[in-house]
Amino acid sequence: MTVNSRLLIALVVALTSLGAMSSPREEPSASATEIRIGNLMPYSGPLAEFGAIGKAQAAYFDMINDRGGINGRKIRFITRDDNSDPGNAMEQTRKLVEQDDVLFMFGSFGTPGNLATRWYLNERKVPQLFVASGDEELSQGKAFPWTMGWQPSFRSEGRIYANYIQAYYPRRKIVVLWQNDQFGRVLFKGIEEGLGDLNRLVLVDIAFDIDDEHLDGHVSVLKRAGADIFVFLGVPSTAAKVIKLAANLNWHPVFIVNDASASIANAMAPAGLENSAGVISAAFLKDPSDPAWKNDPAMKEWFAFMDKYHHVESINNSGALYGYATAEAMTQVLKQCGDDLSRENIMRQAAALKDYEPSVALPGIRMNTSSGNYPPIRQMRLVQFDGRSWQPFGEVIETAFSEVPRK
Numbered sequence: 001m002t003v004n005s006r007l008l009i010a011l012v013v014a015l016t017s018l019g020a021m022s023s024p025r026e027e028p029s030a031s032a033t034e035i036r037i038g039n040l041m042p043y044s045g046p047l048a049e050f051g052a053i054g055k056a057q058a059a060y061f062d063m064i065n066d067r068g069g070i071n072g073r074k075i076r077f078i079t080r081d082d083n084s085d086p087g088n089a090m091e092q093t094r095k096l097v098e099q100d101d102v103l104f105m106f107g108s109f110g111t112p113g114n115l116a117t118r119w120y121l122n123e124r125k126v127p128q129l130f131v132a133s134g135d136e137e138l139s140q141g142k143a144f145p146w147t148m149g150w151q152p153s154f155r156s157e158g159r160i161y162a163n164y165i166q167a168y169y170p171r172r173k174i175v176v177l178w179q180n181d182q183f184g185r186v187l188f189k190g191i192e193e194g195l196g197d198l199n200r201l202v203l204v205d206i207a208f209d210i211d212d213e214h215l216d217g218h219v220s221v222l223k224r225a226g227a228d229i230f231v232f233l234g235v236p237s238t239a240a241k242v243i244k245l246a247a248n249l250n251w252h253p254v255f256i257v258n259d260a261s262a263s264i265a266n267a268m269a270p271a272g273l274e275n276s277a278g279v280i281s282a283a284f285l286k287d288p289s290d291p292a293w294k295n296d297p298a299m300k301e302w303f304a305f306m307d308k309y310h311h312v313e314s315i316n317n318s319g320a321l322y323g324y325a326t327a328e329a330m331t332q333v334l335k336q337c338g339d340d341l342s343r344e345n346i347m348r349q350a351a352a353l354k355d356y357e358p359s360v361a362l363p364g365i366r367m368n369t370s371s372g373n374y375p376p377i378r379q380m381r382l383v384q385f386d387g388r389s390w391q392p393f394g395e396v397i398e399t400a401f402s403e404v405p406r407k
Contacts, residue, residue, distance in 0.1 A: 031073070032072075032073070033073055034075075036100065037330075038079075038093070038097065038108075039054055039077060039078065039106055039107055040079070040092055040093065040108040040113060042081070043081035044081055046211055047084045047110065047210065050109050050110075050132070050319050052317045052319035052320045053320070056310060056320035057079070057323040057327045058077050059324075060305070060324050061075040061327060062309050063308075070335055071337075078100050080095075089110075089117055090116050093105065093117040097120075097126055103127075104128070106326075107323070107327070109131075109133070110133060110183075111138070111181075111183055112182060114138050115135075118138070122144045122146045122147060125146055127146050127148075129333070129350055130150035130326050130330060131147070131149050132150070133183075134152055135154060136153045136154075139153075139374040139375040141351075141372065142372075148351070148369070149376070150377060151284065152284060152380050152399045153378075154183060154186040154258075155190040155193070156378070156380075157187060157190060157258060157380065158192075158194060159194035160380060160382070161190075161231060162192075165229060166194075166198065171198075172229055172254075173201055174202045174228070174229045175204045175205065175206075175227040176188060176202060176204075177205075177208060177219070177232050178231075179233060180209050180210075181210070184207070187258055203226070203227050204225045206221065210235070216245055219249065223251045228254060229254045230246065230251075231256045231257075232261065233257075234261060235260060236260065236261045238261075239257050239261035239271070240267045240270035243272075243276055244271045247271075247272065254278075255280065259281055259282055262279075262287070262390070263318035264287055264316070265318065266318055266319070268385055273388070278384065278385065278386075279384070279385040281390075282382055283362060283381060283383050284362055284381070285318070285321060288316045290390050291389055298359035299360065301359065302324060306320070321360055325358045328358055328359060328360075329356065329376070332353070333350045333353070334349075336349040350369060351370055355367075361377075362381050365379050365381075378399045380397050382394045
């Protein structure tokens with residue numbers, strides 16, 4: 001082979017490689033037999049208790065596949081562990097999109113990880129649907145049209161507790177123990193906003209880390225403040241410890257916990273049912289460990305599902321129920337897509353839900369979305385634990401939502 005021939009071949013190879021690098025990859029689409037869905041969960045690390053969400057989502061899609069799939073296509077659910085680390089979330093998301101060719105991301109857990117991947121997914125026009133976070137930043141349809149939350153906003157939930165305090169315990173003194181991350185910070189901000197000028201009633205607020213070893217000291221400080229109302233904002237495992245610590249100190253304030261911790265199996269029972277009696281929260285899903293739902297048809301289906309597809313997980317895990325509910329809603333969106341499973345149509349259908357009722361939602365809770373109104377669930381109900389069951393009181397509460405104008 002002559003030198004000129006070798007140079008010509010090298011030039012052709014180089015130009016071919018350059019073309020491959022500069023040409024954008026075609027958008028993957030669902031095949032005739034499969035829909036690939038990507039997901040990130042904290043299966044390890046400080047928030048591993050929420051890995052139950054992803055396990056239940058996977059099990060739900062197994063059930064759907066056994067029933068023939070969606071419009072003749074089976075779901076391939078690819079879920080990865082991000083260890084609650086935003087950097088890891090970004091790395092895993094790239095792999096899911098660029099190597100695994102997922103059609104969209106669904107149900108990934110946590111605010112930091114979803115915020116870290118939001119720009120990337122929106123630039124590539126990859127749907128980031130029903131993220132497991134109540135941060136309003138993750139449902140800003142005008143600025144990020146490919147990202148949509150699912151549950152009521154943390155900020156609105158905080159306002160609900162503030163409104164409850166003002167209505168039932170006016171001018172009473174308050175202390176707050178909140179988880180020192182975006183989740184706890186936004187919940188607490190909602191309480192402060194809801195109290196408005198009455199924010200002076202908050203005598204002490206203490207931020208704690210997820211692996212905090214000084215909870216007993218924190219609770220002791222809050223008790224000595226002399227408040228009538230104790231608001232806890234964090235995860236179920238910590239809520240259980242805090243409720244028990246307060247009882248051990250013979251402190252019995254009006255106790256309010258956020259929705260994520262309002263689980264009989266994951267928080268109230270570990271704390272001691274007698275210690276948890278009287279706890280107030282706001283909820284939008286049924287509690288699988290609540291005997292009030294034992295004869296409910298939807299919950300009977302849930303227990304049958306858990307027995308057949310997810311028997312390794314506690315049937316009373318509220319995180320698993322959350323995962324089941326989100327997967328059920330995602331299935332509804334895909335059914336609405338028919339045979340048009342382009343990314344654009346998936347987002348279009350996600351933004352076209354009309355009075356859809358998740359089977360395991362509390363009565364009166366519905367999902368409604370539109371292109372200018374992304375957050376699917378904006379309703380909650382106040383509930384109180386009587387030592388055995390959650391008792392709803394008051395009407396369904398319509399929560400507020402703030403859409404940030406696009407700059």
